[in-house]
Amino acid sequence: MNKYNESIEFIRNRIYHLETSFKGHADLSYLDNVILPPIRELVERATPKEYVIKEIGKGRHKGLIFLSCKCGYGSIVEGDKHCGNCGQALDWEATLSNDKTL
Numbered sequence: 132m133n134k135y136n137e138s139i140e141f142i143r144n145r146i147y148h149l150e151t152s153f154k155g156h157a158d159l160s161y162l163d164n165v166i167l168p169p170i171r172e173l174v175e176r177a178t179p180k181e182y183v184i185k186e187i188g189k190g191r192h193k194g195l196i197f198l199s200c201k202c203g204y205g206s207i208v209e210g211d212k213h214c215g216n217c218g219q220a221l222d223w224e225a226t227l228s229n230d231k232t233l
């Protein structure tokens with residue numbers, strides 16, 4: 132769990148304890164279904180991932196390697212920190228160490 136997820140869980144636990152103290156029970160459904168999903172989505176996007184799909188060029192592009200994000204954006208250049216389309220943080224270290232063909 133990274134520091135962002137730890138912070139989210141800390142806040143969620145605090146709200147749970149506050150609601151339990153004041154009302155005797157806690158209903159976190161609004162928090163879990165409405166408030167936290169977009170925040171978790173941002174955390175996911177900001178967490179660097181091995182997210183590069185590559186294609187080896189064929190025909191007149193033989194020898195070229197094309198990189199793209201899983202969202203389909205195909206103009207990723209090695210070393211880019213984020214996808215220019217969806218904003219996903221890219222983990223080049225993991226991508227390069229796991230891929231023997233690059």
Ligand SMILES: [Zn+2]
Nearest residue numbers: 200202214217
């Ligand atoms: Zn993308």
